[in-house]
Amino acid sequence: MNKLLIVGTVAFDAIETPFGKTDKILGGAATYIGLAASHFKVQSAIVSVVGDDFPQEYLDLLSSRNIDLTGVEKVSGGKTFFWSGRYHNDLNSRDTLDTQLNVLAEFNPVVPENFKDADVVMLGNLHPNTQISVLDQMTEKPKLVVLDTMNFWMDCALEELKEVMKRIDVITINDEEARQLSGEYSLVKAAEVIRQMGPRYVVIKKGEHGALLFDKHDVFFAPALPLKEVFDPTGAGDTFAGGFAGYLAQSSNISFKNMKNAIIYGSNLASFCVEKFGTKRMEEIAKVEVKDRLQQFKMLTQFDIELSE
C-alpha cells in the first residue's frame, strides 16, 4: 500500500452558521484531509501538534481510520490551536472571530521514520517554513507533493511561500487567493503565472462553483454537487484536497487523466463535508454513498455529442 504523509493542523473549531452554532469541536486541516484520505487504500500519517487539552477521543477517531498519529506531538501544559468563525447568510463568506495559535506558535514538525519515504506528501495549510521543514526531512523524493495554502501566508510570508512552491507538484488554492498570488484576474492567466512559480499543476477551488485543474496544456473542471442544504462549509477545501491526494496516493498514477478523477473524488467527498457541522458528516460516510455520488457526478457532467454533427 502506498504511503500518504499529511501535514496540517489538528485543532479546535467553534463555528457559527445561519443554522446554529457549536462549542469547541474537532477541526483542523489535517483532520479533514485525513478523514477524506481514509476512503482510499493508503497508509496515512499525520504530522501535527496539539496541547494536552485535546481529547483522546478525537485522536482515537483518527486512529480508528488507520491514520498513523506517531507524528502528532502532544505538548504538555500546552493549549491546542483554536479557530472560531461566523459564516454569513450566503455561506460563501465568513468572519474570523478568534484565532489562538497556542502550541502551533512553536511547532517543529517531526516526520515519523517510516513515513520519510512517503509516496505522496500533502502539505496542508500551515506556515510555509513548516511545510519546507517537512520536505527537508524526506529521505526519498516523493512521487507527488501537494500544497494547500491561503492568503494569510501571502500577506505575511510570501517569500517563504515562494520557496516551498518551487518544491511541489500541485498547489490547491482558492480563486481569490489565485488572483492575489498572480496579480491576474482571469483564472486562466492566474494559473499560468502560478505554474511558473513552481508547481506543474494548479488546482483552483471555487467553493460552490467547483474546481479547475490546470497543467501547461489542459484544463479540467469539476462542479460542486448541487445540494439542497449546505449546513457548514468548514473543512470543505481540506476535504477536497484530502480526497484528491488520497485518490492519487492509492492509484500511483500521476497523469492529467488520472488527476481528473482525483478532482472528482475530492469534490465528491467535499459534498458530504458541508452537510453537517464540523467533521460530523465525514465521520459517518458509507462506502456506498461515495459510489452513489460518483454516479451523480457522472449524471451531472457527462454528455454525448457527436463531433461530426
Next chain:
Amino acid sequence: MNKLLIVGTVAFDAIETPFGKTDKILGGAATYIGLAASHFKVQSAIVSVVGDDFPQEYLDLLSSRNIDLTGVEKVSGGKTFFWSGRYHNDLNSRDTLDTQLNVLAEFNPVVPENFKDADVVMLGNLHPNTQISVLDQMTEKPKLVVLDTMNFWMDCALEELKEVMKRIDVITINDEEARQLSGEYSLVKAAEVIRQMGPRYVVIKKGEHGALLFDKHDVFFAPALPLKEVFDPTGAGDTFAGGFAGYLAQSSNISFKNMKNAIIYGSNLASFCVEKFGTKRMEEIAKVEVKDRLQQFKMLTQFDIELSE
C-alpha cells in the same frame, strides 16, 4: 427544416467595460439569440420593433443569416430601444446608465403568418404581456417554448410573469433571479419551486460559473469555458439561450439527454460572445471554431472513472 420563432429586443447598446467603450452599437436580446441560432439548420424569424433611426445594415446583417425579419416592425418617426451600461472591474456586475424604451413602450408583437406554427418559440426578455401575446397568436401548439426573463419583471409585473410561466416548457434565468423568484437560496430548492410555477425544465445561468439544467429528477451542469480574456459580457445570456433553443429546434428531440447537448452548445456560443464588444465576435464565428470549442468542452468536463473501483 424546423421553425424557430424568436421574440425580443432589436436595439442599440452603448457599453463601457474596463477595456474600452462603445457608441451606440447593435444590441438587443433577439439580435444575440438570432445570431446564436443561426449556427443551426433552422428557419428563424424575429418578432420585434425598431425606430426609423435603426440602420438598414444592422437588419441586413440579420437577414444575411437567413433570419426572417417580416415580424420586425419599423415605427416611422419612432426611436429604437436604447440601453447603456457600465461593467465593473470584475465584469460580473454592471450599472445601467440609461434605458430609453422608445418604440418598445407601445410594442404590439405580430407573429408572421408562416411562423404561427413554429416548432420552437424563444421568448426573449420582454414584458410578460408581450410574451403572452406571442403565444396567443400561435395557431399550433409549439413543441417547445423557452422563456428568458429578468428581475425587472419580477419587480414590476410578477403576476403577468407567473401567467406566462404556466405556458412554457423551459425557463432560463440567472442565479440571483432564481433566488428572488423562488425565495430559496439553494439553487436546487429554487429550481424546484420555479418548476412548480409551470416550466418542466429550469435552466439557471451563473455567468462565468456556468449553467445548471433541472427537471423533476435530474440535474446537469455545464461550465463556462475558462477564457484568458473576457472583454464584454453583454449578450452572453441571450447567446446562451439562442444556442440552446437553436440546437433543440434543429434536432427536434426534447429529451433531458438532448437538452444537455443544447446547454453545451449554448455555453459554447456564449464563450465567443464575450470575446469582443457587442455582437462583433458573434458576426465572425467560423463553423470550425464552434467544433473546436466543442472538443474543448469535452476535454474540460469528461472523465472516465470505473464505478467498480
